[in-house]
Amino acid sequence: MSNWFSNHPITSILGHIFIVAAGVWAFSVFVLNDNKINLYKAQVENSKTIAEQYMQKVTGLESEIAKLKAENERYLTWLTSEPKSFPALALKISSLERDLTALKLSSQMQEPGEKVPAVSLxxxxxxxxxxxxxxxxxxxxxxxxxxxxxxxxxxxxxxxxxxxxxxxxxxxxxxxxxxxxxxxxxxxxxxxxxxxxxxxxxxxxxxxx
Incomplete structure (x- = not known):
C-alpha cells in the first residue's frame, strides 16, 4: 500500500484534497445553513413577539384613554350640577350673556315704551x-x-x-x-x-x- 502512495504521489494528493473539500462542503451545507435557518427563524419569532407586545400596549393605552375620558365626563357632570362650582358658574354666565345680547337686539327693534320680552333659547x-x-x-x-x-x-x-x-x-x-x-x-x-x-x-x- 505504501508503495502505491509512493508510486502515485499526485493521485494521492488530489484524492486527499478532494476528501477535505467534500468535508468542508458538507459542513457548510448541512451545519452552517441549518444554523442560518435557525437564526432566521428565531429573528422572525422575535419580531412577531415584539409586534404582539406593541399591539397589546396600544390596546392597553386605548383602554386607559377611554377610562380617563369617562372619569373626566363624570367629574364634569358632577361639577356642572353643583350650583357653586366653576363650570356651573361659567354656564350661568354664558347663559346670562346670551340673554343680555338678545335683549339688546330686541330693544333696538322696539318702539319707546314697549316692554322687551326676555329671550333665552x-x-x-x-x-x-x-x-x-x-x-x-x-x-x-x-x-x-x-x-x-x-x-x-x-x-x-x-x-x-x-x-x-x-x-x-x-x-x-x-x-x-x-x-x-x-x-x-x-x-x-x-x-x-x-x-x-x-x-x-x-x-x-x-x-x-
Missing part, C-alpha cells in the same frame, strides 16, 4: 367617544355611535324624544335632525367627527319658543 353640547352616546339632559335626544369611518363619518343610531329611531351609516359633521318636545322645536346636530382619536361632538339647540 336652550342650548347644550357635549363631546363623546366611539362606542359611547350623546344624550341631551332636557329633551332626552340621543346619538349613539358604534363606529367611525376613515372618511370622518359616523355609524350608529339617532333616537328622538318621540320614540323615532334613525339608523345612520355615513353621518358627517353638520348633519342634523329636527324634532318637537313639549311644544318647542329643537335641532339635534352632529358637530364634529374625528377618526384619528375616535372622538365626536354633538349638540341640541332650541330653534323656537
Amino acid at each position: 336652550y342650548e347644550f353640547s357635549k363631546g363623546f367617544s366611539k362606542g359611547e352616546s350623546f344624550k341631551d339632559p332636557q329633551t332626552k335626544a340621543v346619538i349613539g355611535v358604534s363606529d367611525i369611518n376613515s372618511n370622518y363619518t359616523a355609524v350608529g343610531v339617532v333616537a328622538l324624544p318621540d320614540g323615532k329611531k334613525i339608523e345612520i351609516k355615513n353621518a358627517k359633521p353638520g348633519d342634523s335632525w329636527e324634532f318637537n318636545k313639549s311644544g318647542k322645536e329643537y335641532r339635534l346636530t352632529l358637530d364634529s367627527v374625528n377618526w384619528i382619536n375616535n372622538s365626536l361632538k354633538a349638540s341640541v339647540s332650541e330653534t323656537s319658543e
Whole structure:
C-alpha cells in the first residue's frame, strides 16, 4: 500500500484534497445553513413577539384613554350640577350673556315704551367617544355611535324624544335632525367627527319658543 502512495504521489494528493473539500462542503451545507435557518427563524419569532407586545400596549393605552375620558365626563357632570362650582358658574354666565345680547337686539327693534320680552333659547353640547352616546339632559335626544369611518363619518343610531329611531351609516359633521318636545322645536346636530382619536361632538339647540 505504501508503495502505491509512493508510486502515485499526485493521485494521492488530489484524492486527499478532494476528501477535505467534500468535508468542508458538507459542513457548510448541512451545519452552517441549518444554523442560518435557525437564526432566521428565531429573528422572525422575535419580531412577531415584539409586534404582539406593541399591539397589546396600544390596546392597553386605548383602554386607559377611554377610562380617563369617562372619569373626566363624570367629574364634569358632577361639577356642572353643583350650583357653586366653576363650570356651573361659567354656564350661568354664558347663559346670562346670551340673554343680555338678545335683549339688546330686541330693544333696538322696539318702539319707546314697549316692554322687551326676555329671550333665552336652550342650548347644550357635549363631546363623546366611539362606542359611547350623546344624550341631551332636557329633551332626552340621543346619538349613539358604534363606529367611525376613515372618511370622518359616523355609524350608529339617532333616537328622538318621540320614540323615532334613525339608523345612520355615513353621518358627517353638520348633519342634523329636527324634532318637537313639549311644544318647542329643537335641532339635534352632529358637530364634529374625528377618526384619528375616535372622538365626536354633538349638540341640541332650541330653534323656537
